[in-house]
Amino acid sequence: xxxxxxxxxxxxxxxxxxxxxxxxxxxxxxxxxxxxxxxxxxxxxxxxxxxxxxxxxxxxxxxxxxxxxxxxxxxxxxxxxxxxxxxxxxxxxxxxxxxxxxxxxxxxxxxxxxxxxxxxxxxxxxxxxxxxxxxxxxxxxxxxxxxxxxxxxxxxxxxxxxxxxxxxxxxxxxxxxxxxxxxxxxxxxxxxxxxxxxxxxxxxxxxxxxxxxxxxxxxxxxxxxxxxxxxxxxxxxxxxxxxxxxxxxxxxxxxxxxxxxxxxxxxxxxxxxxxxxxxxxxxxxxxxxxxxxxxxxxxxxxxxxxxxxxxxxx
Amino acid sequence: xxxxxxxxxxxxxxxxxxxxxxxxxxxxxxxxxxxxxxxxxxxxxxxxxxxxxxxxxxxxxxxxxxxxxxxxxxxxxxxxxxxxxxxxxxxxxxxxxxxxxxxxxxxxxxxxxxxxxxxxxxxxxxxxxxxxxxxxxxxxxxxxxxxxxxxxxxxxxxxxxxxxxxxxxxxxxxxxxxxxxxxxxxxxxxxxxxxxxxxxxxxxxxxxxxxxxxxxxxxxxxxxxxxxxxxxxxxxxxxxxxxxxxxxxxxxxxxxxxxxxxxxxxxxxxxxxxxxxxxxxxxxxxxxxxxxxxxxxxxxxxxxxxxxxxxxxx
Numbered sequence: 176x177x178x179x180x181x182x183x184x185x186x187x188x189x190x191x192x193x194x195x196x197x198x199x200x201x202x203x204x205x206x207x208x209x210x211x212x213x214x215x216x217x218x219x220x221x222x223x224x225x226x227x228x229x230x231x232x233x234x235x236x237x238x239x240x241x242x243x244x245x246x247x248x249x250x251x252x253x254x255x256x257x258x259x260x261x262x263x264x265x266x267x268x269x270x271x272x273x274x275x276x277x278x279x280x281x282x283x284x285x286x287x288x289x290x291x292x293x294x295x296x297x298x299x300x301x302x303x304x305x306x307x308x309x310x311x312x313x314x315x316x317x318x319x320x321x322x323x324x325x326x327x328x329x330x331x332x333x334x335x336x337x338x339x340x341x342x343x344x345x346x347x348x349x350x351x352x353x354x355x356x357x358x359x360x361x362x363x364x365x366x367x368x369x370x371x372x373x374x375x376x377x378x379x380x381x382x383x384x385x386x387x388x389x390x391x392x393x394x395x396x397x398x399x400x401x402x403x404x405x406x407x408x409x410x411x412x413x414x415x416x417x418x419x420x421x422x423x424x425x426x427x428x429x430x431x432x433x434x435x436x437x438x439x440x441x442x443x444x445x446x447x448x449x450x451x452x453x454x455x456x457x458x459x460x461x462x463x464x465x466x467x468x469x470x471x472x473x474x475x476x477x478x479x480x481x482x483x484x485x486x487x488x489x
Numbered sequence: 490x491x492x493x494x495x496x497x498x499x500x501x502x503x504x505x506x507x508x509x510x511x512x513x514x515x516x517x518x519x520x521x522x523x524x525x526x527x528x529x530x531x532x533x534x535x536x537x538x539x540x541x542x543x544x545x546x547x548x549x550x551x552x553x554x555x556x557x558x559x560x561x562x563x564x565x566x567x568x569x570x571x572x573x574x575x576x577x578x579x580x581x582x583x584x585x586x587x588x589x590x591x592x593x594x595x596x597x598x599x600x601x602x603x604x605x606x607x608x609x610x611x612x613x614x615x616x617x618x619x620x621x622x623x624x625x626x627x628x629x630x631x632x633x634x635x636x637x638x639x640x641x642x643x644x645x646x647x648x649x650x651x652x653x654x655x656x657x658x659x660x661x662x663x664x665x666x667x668x669x670x671x672x673x674x675x676x677x678x679x680x681x682x683x684x685x686x687x688x689x690x691x692x693x694x695x696x697x698x699x700x701x702x703x704x705x706x707x708x709x710x711x712x713x714x715x716x717x718x719x720x721x722x723x724x725x726x727x728x729x730x731x732x733x734x735x736x737x738x739x740x741x742x743x744x745x746x747x748x749x750x751x752x753x754x755x756x757x758x759x760x761x762x763x764x765x766x767x768x769x770x771x772x773x774x775x776x777x778x779x780x781x782x783x784x785x786x787x788x789x790x791x792x793x794x795x796x797x798x799x800x801x802x803x
Contacts, residue, residue, distance in 0.1 A: 382779055423764055446736075462692070472711045479622060
């Protein structure tokens with residue numbers, strides 16, 4: 176664990192939604208000493224009790240108003256669909272000058288909710304491209320953001336206070352180990368539709384379709400999953416509510432890239448039907464280079480099978 | 490590594506095609522002392538030299554006839570498209586009573602090629618449902634088959650010599666650590682279309698489609714791949730020739746399950762277009778249970794992100 180100390184510290188961070196990302200943020204900030212105190216806010220008291228017991232947060236609040244009252248940093252880590260309501264509550268409840276960030280996978284709708292906040296509050300939409308298929312405070316860990324990209328999509332505000340807030344947000348993210356990129360929300364939503372939303376949709380769909388071929392038993396799908404299917408089940412095991420909200424909130428971009436995928440799939444289907452081996456081979460040959468590039472960029476392990484199988488020295 | 494000794498030993502095993510699976514078979518047999526001598530046959534002299542240097546095989550032959558001449562066990566580990574030709578050569582070259590197995594991912598076409606062999610040879614089509622995205626003799630390892638299923642699809646022969654060959658094949662596979670299942674070739678090809686062939690096709694297709702959205706840069710696809718896309722690149726990095734042959738050889742079953750997938754995808758597309766959150770949530774909720782079942786069946790790791798990310802104790 177790097178022992179880097181950030182120059183920016185917060186007095187009191189309020190984390191709204193203490194799930195995988197919220198608790199990872201809390202732990203990462205704690206390990207880097209980025210906040211003097213961390214308050215967790217959640218509608219679910221049980222989640223709060225578990226998070227407090229795990230040492231993820233210092234204090235629990237079911238009331239967003241109370242939790243946010245003394246915070247100079249507010250982190251929205253609820254599903255995307257809840258963020259407009261949370262922003263509305265914060266417009267009164269959050270103290271002057273508070274930095275507000277979110278961690279949502281869609282930025283257009285979040286930026287719109289953030290733009291409705293009063294100017295005394297500084298909302299910098301953020302998306303750390305990191306996560307696992309697990310949920311809840313137990314799933315959080317301090318190094319989740321290390322060497323992962325975090326995309327900021329700042330609002331269209333040019334005042335100095337807001338510029339300073341963008342800098343603070345950037346320092347916070349680099350403080351927890353992330354690499355920061357800034358772009359507009361619309362481009363984010365298209366790029367992430369490609370690298371995250373469509374892959375999740377495809378994985379969810381494949382898992383459903385596989386289990387519906389009635390002449391192949393459920394048990395067979397499980398037994399022979401090491402042939403490739405199991406890879407898809409990881410992201411298909413992600414939180415259903417979170418992903419429902421992503422697709423509802425990024426409809427246009429997802430439908431656009433889904434259209435591209437369906438076209439490509441039709442081309443593959445025809446190549447198989449016609450026995451066009453050359454077309455298949457050429458299409459398949461692209462995979463290795465792209466994976467190599469992802470490994471070289473530090474975004475993936477180079478171990479075969481993701482390193483999950485035991486492979487002794489021969 | 491288990492120190493189990495099989496009751497069945499072979500004098501001389503001839504492995505035709507010394508890639509990932511062929512060399513893993515050689516290493517697994519060596520570690521379990523299942524063959525006194527292992528001859529590697531490959532068209533590529535460079536592959537043979539590397540395999541011999543790595544200690545995977547005892548002897549190299551570019552001539553299939555010479556390699557097979559003294560073998561009591563012949564293992565076909567070429568791409569599926571080459572197996573009919575190899576079988577034709579073996580019908581003269583293989584010695585009386587030899588047990589022949591293959592390791593191909595499609596069984597219908599292989600069984601057909603095997604059925605054309607003279608009765609003095611005993612061909613038991615086999616498919617170990619195991620592998621990695623890597624290729625070549627360097628990629629092989631002795632424990633690849635441990636706790637993975639191997640499916641046998643015996644020919645329609647009822648003679649005692651053939652029954653005994655099926656037993657020998659089963660002992661060989663359990664000897665290298667696999668779990669054995671017997672079924673007919675047609676059912677195999679449908680079940681594996683679901684759990685292996687379709688997932689590979691989808692992954693290859695997604696990788697191609699992602700790189701073709703011209704308003705999203707290649708570099709962005711790489712940087713933000715941790716959002717889910719990178720999972721697909723593993724199997725999309727598999728050997729293009731091997732997979733070309735799989736799709737050409739299992740056309741009907743692949744097109745059948747692809748049809749199911751496309752239907753399901755259209756349902757998802759409509760749910761997104763109509764904003765039907767309930768339908769999405771219900772569909773997505775299936776993923777966790779199926780993954781849990783695969784983990785419980787010992788076919789997958791339960792570590793988040795396949796265990797590939799570092800996760801220290803918090």
